[in-house]
Amino acid sequence: MLWIDNRLMSSIGLAPSRISGHLSAPGATRVREGVAGTAAPVIGARGAAPEGLIVIGAYAKPSAFTDRGPLVDTIEAAYGGGMIRQLRTVDRPGVTTPVLLDGPAVITEIPQAPGLTLPRFFVELKFLRVLGGSVAWPAAGPVLLGTSRVAIPGGSMPSTGQLLAWGYTSPLVITYTPANGLAATTWTITQAVASGEHIAADLETGDVYLQTASARTKVTAVTGTRPALDTGHALGTLNPGLTLSSGTGLLLPQRRYRQ
Amino acid sequence: MIESQDLLSPRSRALLALDFRDGPLWEPTTGLLVARSGQRFSWSRGASTLASVTATGGTYTAPDTMPAWELASSALGLRLGTNDVLRENADVNFAVGAISGEFAFIERGARAGTAGGTLLALSADNPTSGVRLYIDTSGSVYRLTADNGTSSATVTLGSGAPASGDEVKHRFEWTGSALTLKQSINGGAYVTATGAGVALPPAWGSLRWRIGRRGLTQNPAALTLLRLLVLPGALSDSILDEAY
Numbered sequence: 001m002l003w004i005d006n007r008l009m010s011s012i013g014l015a016p017s018r019i020s021g022h023l024s025a026p027g028a029t030r031v032r033e034g035v036a037g038t039a040a041p042v043i044g045a046r047g048a049a050p051e052g053l054i055v056i057g058a059y060a061k062p063s064a065f066t067d068r069g070p071l072v073d074t075i076e077a078a079y080g081g082g083m084i085r086q087l088r089t090v091d092r093p094g095v096t097t098p099v100l101l102d103g104p105a106v107i108t109e110i111p112q113a114p115g116l117t118l119p120r121f122f123v124e125l126k127f128l129r130v131l132g133g134s135v136a137w138p139a140a141g142p143v144l145l146g147t148s149r150v151a152i153p154g155g156s157m158p159s160t161g162q163l164l165a166w167g168y169t170s171p172l173v174i175t176y177t178p179a180n181g182l183a184a185t186t187w188t189i190t191q192a193v194a195s196g197e198h199i200a201a202d203l204e205t206g207d208v209y210l211q212t213a214s215a216r217t218k219v220t221a222v223t224g225t226r227p228a229l230d231t232g233h234a235l236g237t238l239n240p241g242l243t244l245s246s247g248t249g250l251l252l253p254q255r256r257y258r259q
Numbered sequence: 260m261i262e263s264q265d266l267l268s269p270r271s272r273a274l275l276a277l278d279f280r281d282g283p284l285w286e287p288t289t290g291l292l293v294a295r296s297g298q299r300f301s302w303s304r305g306a307s308t309l310a311s312v313t314a315t316g317g318t319y320t321a322p323d324t325m326p327a328w329e330l331a332s333s334a335l336g337l338r339l340g341t342n343d344v345l346r347e348n349a350d351v352n353f354a355v356g357a358i359s360g361e362f363a364f365i366e367r368g369a370r371a372g373t374a375g376g377t378l379l380a381l382s383a384d385n386p387t388s389g390v391r392l393y394i395d396t397s398g399s400v401y402r403l404t405a406d407n408g409t410s411s412a413t414v415t416l417g418s419g420a421p422a423s424g425d426e427v428k429h430r431f432e433w434t435g436s437a438l439t440l441k442q443s444i445n446g447g448a449y450v451t452a453t454g455a456g457v458a459l460p461p462a463w464g465s466l467r468w469r470i471g472r473r474g475l476t477q478n479p480a481a482l483t484l485l486r487l488l489v490l491p492g493a494l495s496d497s498i499l500d501e502a503y
Contacts, residue, residue, distance in 0.1 A: 012457065141334065141336075143314060144318075150316055161282055162283055162285065164325060164328075196324055198325045202287045205287070207287050209287060211290060211325070216288070217347050250319070252282060253282055254282035254283070
């Protein structure tokens with residue numbers, strides 16, 4: 001599966017069959033072209049695309065397109081306009097790559113068996129990978145958390161931030177639920193809080209502090225996996241979510257920049 | 260290239276830039292809030308909660324020990340009730356000179372509250388004498404006062420009454436010879452109050468920036484802090500527009 005701007009390609013009638021090129025690397029790592037392991041490879045590659053290009057081959061669904069004209073119009077409407085788009089594949093859900101549609105789509109009519117009249121098309125799309133610029137996680141303000149799953153705000157990059165919680169019964173179990181089929185993770189904080197107190201967790205380091213009226217102390221009984229807050233764990237328009245075992249919480253996403 | 264940043268390192272060249280739109284900057288071990296310009300601020304509310312704070316997904320009541328982070332104008336703001344104390348953790352350390360600034364906040368009823376309720380102050384713990392600069396309310400409009408320890412001057416906005424929930428931007432300037440306060444409500448045109456100032460003091464002394472009050476406990480006011488920028492010199496609006 002392949003998403004562009006968080007929308008499945010199949011939703012506009014294209015069934016991607018191959019992709020070549022390199023996606024951006026996951027957040028907080030440097031990318032150097034051509035060095036094995038530093039750029040995220042993609043599945044189905046048919047050989048290296050020209051530098052900076054990502055080439056996608058896709059079948060146009062015959063139920064959606066019977067002519068070239070509407071096919072071109074659909075592609076231009078969905079991916080053109082000179083706008084930077086966000087590309088993501090299911091095999092590297094944590095990687096979002098900013099791209100620009102580069103040049104016209106190459107459309108090939110697939111030869112049909114004698115007697116079939118419905119034309120079928122294969123589309124080759126070239127995207128230019130965009131480096132530089134600024135793609136930021138929108139720090140969308142505080143998100144209220146509770147014992148029901150709360151979807152965390154959309155963005156373009158994995159995030160960190162603070163997670164505050166109060167009024168819970170120890171241990172507090174924070175469940176992070178990716179939406180793309182990956183397994184949920186849990187983070188357990190064993191620390192009682194009295195009325196008026198709260199805990200503050202640094203999601204970048206995993207450090208957790210208890211704030212009482214008179215003191216601030218580090219909580220040592222912390223186990224499991226801290227929430228990833230990775231929008232690559234979204235599926236279409238469904239975002240990953242957080243659930244508390246009890247009490248109330250507040251997620252404060254931290255904006256990070258792509259430079 | 261993608262790089263993470265050291266979130267506690269200064270990211271502003273202003274004299275002071277307190278701004279949480281990119282997320283809270285905090286020092287985990289102490290809980291102090293960190294300005295982009297590097298200064299740290301302490302916060303407390305005493306033994307009281309703060310109710311009806313807006314977040315994505317609903318409102319909540321902030322417990323006694325927790326800053327009331329609020330969703331305000333699609334960004335992160337810090338809600339301050341009249342019991343909240345937010346003040347710089349050390350005395351100001353920049354040289355005396357003309358200063359300009361921008362103070363953005365959400366109106367929470369301070370304007371129509373008790374006269375003297377203070378949005379923003381550069382003042383000592385005892386603010387009844389000595390050098391100070393502050394924006395407070397007359398009970399109906401906001402005003403800016405500069406006091407050099409010997410004499411003082413005040414300029415009062417002739418109009419402009421933000422209602423609760425309005426996003427307000429104040430720009431202030433103390434050059435010595437002049438004192439200016441501008442106010443924009445919800446992105447509207449600035450209303451300006453300007454007048455003769457008083458000479459700048461020879462030294463700032465033990466002054467600290469405070470939001471929502473003057474001194475340790477005096478003249479509290481409720482608001483949601485969005486941004487405070489303080490810069491050296493008398494600066495035009497276009498330069499302030501570019502400041503961060």
